[in-house]
Amino acid sequence: MQKLSPMMQQYFAVKEQHKDHILFFRLGDFYEMFYDDAILASKELELTLTGRDCGQEERAPMCGVPYHACDAYISRLIKKGYKVAICEQMENPADAKGVVKRSVIRVVTPGTLIESNMLSEDTNNFIACILCDAGGWGLACADISTGQLFVSQFEAGAQGELINELGRYSPSEIIFNDGLLDKKEVTSFIKEKLHCVADLCDSERFEPREAEALIERHFSREPKELGLEGKESAVRALGALLSYLYETQQKGLERITDVGYVNPEQYMVLDLTARRNLELTQTMRTGEKRGTLLWVLDKTKTAMGKRLLRSYLDKPLVNPAAINKRLNAVEELVDDTILRCDIADALSGIFDLERLMTRVIYGNATPREFKSLEFTCRALPGLRERLAGCASAYLKEVHDRIDPLEDVCGLLSRAVVDEPPIALKDGGVIKEGFDEELDGLRSLVHNTKQVLVEIESREKERTGIRNLKIGYNRVFGYYIEVTRSNLSMVPDDYIRKQTLANGERYITQELKELEEKILTAGERITYLEAKLFDEVREAVSAELHRVQATASAVARLDVYCALAAVAQANGYCRPDVNFSDEICIREGRHPVVEQLMNGAPFVANDTALNNTDKQIAIITGPNMAGKSTYMRQTALIVLMAQMGSFVPAASASIGVVDGIFTRVGASDDLSSGQSTFMVEMTEVAQIMKEATPKSLLILDEIGRGTSTFDGMSIARAVIEYIADKRHVGAKTLFATHYHELTELESELPGVKNYNIACKKRGDELTFLRRIVPGGADDSYGIEVSKLAGVPDWIIRRARQVLGQLEEGKEVSPAKKKRAEAVEGPQISFEAVIPSEVEAALRQVDVNTLTPIEALNKLYELKSLLKD
Missing domain, CATH: 3.40.1170.10 (DNA repair protein MutS, domain I)
Incomplete structure (x- = not known):
């Protein structure tokens, strides 16, 4: 070899x-x-x-x-x-x-991207580290493109809580220890729902002592100073994550300056199913942003604001005091349109400070990104000034935390040209006047001829040699040429370089130094520009803490301003968020559906739920009438209120809920071999396990995936289980087609019947979209099928079968066969179904027909027979 x-x-x-x-x-x-x-x-x-x-x-x-x-x-x-x-x-x-x-x-790696062209500006890119052992779960999540870092800790049996947290972050990469391999619930969720890169890490990364030492070395603070005292699982997960990042990133990790401990109890429980069913950030059918709650609310002007708004959606609060502080800020901006518009204009000139600073620290920032940073700094003083007179606590806090960064702006303005090239290597980045040596070299390169003319003129004056001239060739470089007749006038400091037939060529120390400068000027300029650019980068990097605090404040202001703009444009009201057990909404509307109706009026409805006499609302009515829309709008109004937003209603009083759980629609999970009914029951089981009396449940058509009696039995048992405060006791909206369940109103305390009003004239059905007390008298399934365009033959056949069912007749093939054996041949169904010709004849009044009309009708009937 x-x-x-x-x-x-x-x-x-x-x-x-x-x-x-x-x-x-x-x-x-x-x-x-x-x-x-x-x-x-x-x-x-x-x-x-x-x-x-x-x-x-x-x-x-x-x-x-x-x-x-x-x-x-x-x-x-x-x-x-x-x-x-x-x-x-x-x-x-x-x-x-x-x-x-x-x-x-x-x-x-997928979780360590910092390049703006590889990232979505409105979404964080998290890398997560999971520790699983007998002591519990530790979770650490970092977005190195923004410098955010969060940790959490859960008890050993809390797989559901861990899954919910992973769902909030939706990491693009996960590292974990071998203890996770046996936890099928979590591993299945990562594999089948998150679809991210996942790698097993060596157990050495999770050693407690090594983790603590690395955390202290990185943050220059002990874990207890970071709020992690007594949280060993979180510390070990954080240490392992930092170890992995140091291994893959040779620089830039100083961007991560702090860590936040997240207690899941601070936020409303929103599992992946609820976020999907409520279509918070992407639609169920197409996965697009349009048609989601985020689409309605996102009027932010900055990338930082977009990411924070998404975070607010994923993490609604459960503390009314904090919620009302957000609402106070939004309300002040709703009431002051001029202030809000001024702020929006100022925010429009602000670039993504968080990710710009990351690229500065990594040394990847381009000259144009430096200029974007300068433009952002220019907008900050005016933005801060506009907040000077605000009264709400959070707007005052934003005002105080916005640093004008005038020194950073001044440095960038002096250092970088107004229209820089794309890359530093292209040259011409450092502005004239910033560095004396660089200016001199540029002047020399651009004015070489003029410099030589000046030297030549000076030497003629000094020596008295009027025909002295300065020239250049590639072999000897620059020289002073003197004719033979003037050699006696050559000064002593001239050094002979070349003899010619009619004269001599000389060089001086000044010309020699000039030649060296000219020949190396281009290379020196490139070196100096890179050196100066790096010095500017280091100076800006040193202000990371100030810039990061400002970026965070600007993002919050952007979200408040966006929520205020949406509230005013769409006629939202400020909700009263409190510790009560009541949800009382007057004239509530679905925030997304009403925006998609192209100006058509949306029928508003009231909602009244509590934990005593109005705990469970059983909602009946036809398909397409609006049951699902009504239930979803209630959940969205509660969620919006707890994230600190105004809500689409005439008024709303919201007693905070600790979680929203949903079971909506029919779907199967073929990848894991689960049928529609199995998926439904799995979700119901999870809800029954996690829901509390402070939760809000949205349950749609429980039991539809199996036989009628099985399904109705399960649905009834679920309602009874929820109604029993020893088991769940949660506020619930329960939509069903099982009208027999309406009997529960008289059997269970706290159960109330409601239905979607509709009007039927003959075969025509009109949905009124109004929620009214009482149970529905019919599901109108055949009428809805007709509206959907099902062929007339099927509609007629369905009506006949329905009539026989309601009369108690048997229609299944097996029973029909048994009946035929006893009673002999039966008339076929087709024989008793009126034909189109017969139906048309029944509508004809022969006493009013003229002869010509009779002939036309006869021709029409004959045509029907041919068809």
């Missing part, structure tokens, strides 16, 4: 440390991939696969991408679930002795 070339030996040494990553190996202006990486990348990125001599008999498979365009290729690999290790040249190849030194500067 032939020996590998030195460069390939270096490659294999690096690859050995990154076996599970696609290695981008820098060679000149390209990142190259070799062997298996090259074969894989060429297929995934549609690159041409070539080969390279590496000292072996066979050429090494190779493909590559330009280094300046690598982000697009890396992004594609990350989206496909791969991880990329970037191996960079650590020295200038021109100065290298032997093989250029190379080292992996960063491992890019």
